[in-house]
Amino acid sequence: MEFVGATDAATLVCAALTLLNAVLLLRILLRIRVLRFASVNVPLTTNSDALSQLQRRWREIRRDFAGIERDPYLSAKPSRAVENPERALCARFLDAEGGDVERAAERLRETAAWRRDYGVADFHKPGMARKLMMHATNPGATLYFADSGLRDSDGAPVLIGRVTLMLGGGTRRPRAPEDKMAPAQHLRAGMFVVERANVIAANLGTTSSYILDTGSYPHEEMGTRDRYWNEDGVGEVGGAGVGPHLPGHAEIPDGLPTLQEALRMMTRYYPNSMKRIYVYRPSLIFRGVFAIFGAWLSADTRNKFVLVPPGRERDATGFIRPGACDAAAVPRELGGTGPSLGGDLFLRRAIDLYDSVR
Numbered sequence: 604m605e606f607v608g609a610t611d612a613a614t615l616v617c618a619a620l621t622l623l624n625a626v627l628l629l630r631i632l633l634r635i636r637v638l639r640f641a642s643v644n645v646p647l648t649t650n651s652d653a654l655s656q657l658q659r660r661w662r663e664i665r666r667d668f669a670g671i672e673r674d675p676y677l678s679a680k681p682s683r684a685v686e687n688p689e690r691a692l693c694a695r696f697l698d699a700e701g702g703d704v705e706r707a708a709e710r711l712r713e714t715a716a717w718r719r720d721y722g723v724a725d726f727h728k729p730g731m732a733r734k735l736m737m738h739a740t741n742p743g744a745t746l747y748f749a750d751s752g753l754r755d756s757d758g759a760p761v762l763i764g765r766v767t768l769m770l771g772g773g774t775r776r777p778r779a780p781e782d783k784m785a786p787a788q789h790l791r792a793g794m795f796v797v798e799r800a801n802v803i804a805a806n807l808g809t810t811s812s813y814i815l816d817t818g819s820y821p822h823e824e825m826g827t828r829d830r831y832w833n834e835d836g837v838g839e840v841g842g843a844g845v846g847p848h849l850p851g852h853a854e855i856p857d858g859l860p861t862l863q864e865a866l867r868m869m870t871r872y873y874p875n876s877m878k879r880i881y882v883y884r885p886s887l888i889f890r891g892v893f894a895i896f897g898a899w900l901s902a903d904t905r906n907k908f909v910l911v912p913p914g915r916e917r918d919a920t921g922f923i924r925p926g927a928c929d930a931a932a933v934p935r936e937l938g939g940t941g942p943s944l945g946g947d948l949f950l951r952r953a954i955d956l957y958d959s960v961r
Contacts, residue, residue, distance in 0.1 A: 673724070674715075674718065679806055684806065685805070692711075696714075698874070720847070722846070727802075729958065731795065738837050740844070742837060744785070744792040745782060745785075746792040750953055751950065755812060755928055756927065758807050762796065763813075764814070768830065768946075768947050785853075786857050788844035791848060794865070797873060810876055814937060817882060824946035826946075830947055879907055880909070885911075934949065
């Protein structure tokens with residue numbers, strides 16, 4: 604009997620995990636009522652009476668939340684792109700609830716309470732990116748996506764993620780114990796990225812996008828150096844990290860349950876917030892599973908998730924095209940001619956970008 608070698612075994616395990624993750628992700632996508640995405644620009648309801656009713660309700664709700672006038676998302680200031688941010692906010696929530704004023708009002712109240720309890724205002728404090736993304740202060744955050752400065756034609760953020768940075772590089776670069784995800788810390792760091800992107804996009808009257816690179820671990824780019832998040836050292840493994848955390852977050856298992864909670868918070872409290880999610884370099888397994896399960900999705904939802912194989916970045920649905928991103932700004936690892944991602948150094952650059960904003 605022949606035994607599978609260590610390298611082959613690792614390959615089989617990775618393939619199995621890829622298939623499992625694809626199936627689990629697509630199971631989540633099938634929850635249409637939870638995953639509701641925006642059209643290319645933020646949809647404004649045509650029912651002006653309902654929208655006006657919701658605005659009045661929202662003004663009443665706001666009285667129950669001290670300091671809400673300083674909230675950059677719920678109390679955005681008028682801009683050249685958005686003259687009436689209160690109306691735009693209410694329109695997003697009303698559209699997400701199918702025009703039901705009562706449900707939209709309750710969702711706004713729930714969002715305000717979540718932002719208060721989760722300390723979302725802290726995400727805008729100076730130096731918060733470094734505190735949340737680095738393991739010296741937030742051990743187990745394992746954040747693999749962020750806004751590193753890429754913008755689309757609307758000026759909205761295009762987040763970039765490399766999922767294998769969190770998983771490790773197999774037998775050649777196994778994940779160290781201190782690099783294991785801590786769900787509460789990971790969720791808080793991830794919601795920091797979501798919050799900052801949404802505030803920028805909402806002020807522009809548009810929505811953000813996300814390029815998720817599912818390719819192999821970038822061994823050549825990473826070399827022998829440690830991951831960016833350990834540059835400042837490593838905090839106590841199993842420590843609380845940077846809070847506050849929601850009740851139950853510390854007990855959530857990593858993997859799918861953590862992803863489900865992240866999607867719940869993103870879609871519940873930031874409705875109609877995404878133009879596109881580009882899955883770059885999808886494996887054959889992922890594409891096959893998506894072809895089956897994608898047929899069960901509504902056309903609108905299915906179109907928000909775009910599978911982009913290498914060489915198809917400039918297609919009509921790719922992320923390098925008119926109306927999307929400029930090739931000169933897209934990193935070359937993603938098919939553009941812009942600066943390299945540098946393994947995970949694009950995330951280190953994202954920290955500097957976040958913390959330079961005052």
